[in-house]
Amino acid sequence: MSLSASIPQRNQIAVPSGMSDRWFAILLIVPAMAVILVFALAPLIYALDVSFRYADLTLGGMGEYVGLDNYRSVLADAAFWASAWVTVKFTLGAVILEMVLGIAIAFLIHGATKGKGIIRSLMVLPLATSAAVTGLFWRYLYDTQFGLINYFLGLLHLPEPNWLGDYTIALWSVVIFDVWQWTPFVALIALAGLQALPREPFEAAELDGASTFRVLRTLTFPMLAPVLFLVLVLRTIDCVRLYDAVAVLTRGGPGTVTESMTFYLYRTGLKLFRMDYASTMAIFFLYAMLVASLFALRPLLTQFSTRASEG
Amino acid sequence: MLQRESTFAKEALRYGLIVIVLGFIVFPILWMILTSFKPPQDVMVSPPRFLFTPTLDNYYHAIVDKNFLFYIKNTLFISVTSTVIVVVAGALAAYAFARYNIGDGHILFFILSTKMFPAIAVILPYFLIFRDLGKTSVGRFLGLGLDQPGALIVSYTMFNLPFAIWLLVSFFQDIPRELEHSARLDGLSRMKVLRKVVFPLAAPGIAVTGVFTLIFCWNEFLFAYILTRKAASTVTVGVESFFTLQGILWGPVAAAATISVLPMMVFVLAMQRYMVRGLTFGAVRG
16 A cells, blocks of 8 residues: 555656645636536526426516426426427437438548548538527528528429428428538548548458448448447437527427427526426436436547547 | 549549538528628519629628627627636646546536536526626626626636536647656646646647637527627627518628628638537547
């Protein structure tokens, strides 16, 4: 025990001085931790408290404790489940499209011999824009009268849908917008993954005369898997939290066909002022995201950080 | 010969597809910029006009009539203040995590999990807390009430710190420990090592983190929408003010959107080497 303590540890800088390394490190994290603890935990505790009360802001604010009543009514609320279903459909549609297109585009660019710099520069542009601002402008693109999208479809003699007004299409119009904004992100990550692949296994496979499909299946994709899983999880978490695009494109409509969980939460809390009900949904939501990041995100990120420190 | 023709055909197909993809990606933005220069009579027409005499009318309307620069000013103040706080607090903490392994990764992950919170889930408590804080004298002094910049600065600091810490940890890990070690042996205090050795070496990473944070703050919508009305509104909310009873003024909307998006595009282009790294919290070094 005493022996191991006297050996300087790899991640510590062993120079004797007044303050121990540990205290110095704790001092450094105090400002950030104070902000995070206060401003992440305070609203959490607040929401938890409200979720056990009766709280209708139109009737004078915080009421008495009602136990699990809010939880029961949320679980029995058809509109809550409908919004959950909207969120699932959106997430599945957007994530699958973004992954498939993003990976395909990455392969396309990876094989290009010239102009990669310019291609990448143009690809990152949607990532610089705010979904609230460009999403708003997409309403103009989707417009049935003046919109560019239907104009092009008309030129090709294709049907010209009412993108944001049709019950069966509106949600997919939001998906298309998200795909426009985030496919470049998937493509850039997949491209970075492709470019970081070692050459030797591929040269060996070529010597052995392995088919392209076989190389993809046994070499490329398994080696890309960690990066692709990471981007899959990040995109999924983001899509489940979808709010901005719905808020500016459809405001949940027509009817409630594009009302995601976040938008339903917003509407009950800040339009109907049922803080109790909205807070209960927020707790459900937080719990789901916590589970997702704990079981999906953490192992992936740990894998990357250990790899980086080895490399 | 045949071999060469088939590779040429393949290349032509590849670049053809790339051009189509880039067309989809760039066109909405390009159309927005074009629309911002259109005279009013060319904006709401069917079929859309591609040729027109460019004018600055929409910019005049956005800036003079709608006072859009007011939102730019608010956004600039709120984003820059949040970014400075995030980068300073974030760099100190990230260094501690990267070098001293505080909390054995658990605290670091707890920090990231707060970033995964859906903003909408904490916005109701924030709304109520800031509403009450704004009525106290301290809250009023610090501008922490509803429709005051302090409320947004606090929210943005909170929501960007986790991201910044993770990204900065990855940058600090790239700096060889030996340099700090020898500086310590030369008798520099820990704080001096941090100031004179570590931070200068990490400057590019710190700058990248700062720019990312600035972009996220600048583009944020939900907090700005719910916590402000007018006095502290930012660009993302300001654009919404172009909705009038007569309908949406697409020309001025395009002008305002262009003004608010262009600076961020310049930043993103300057940093594209770090895009992947930033958007994966430093995990993929690209």
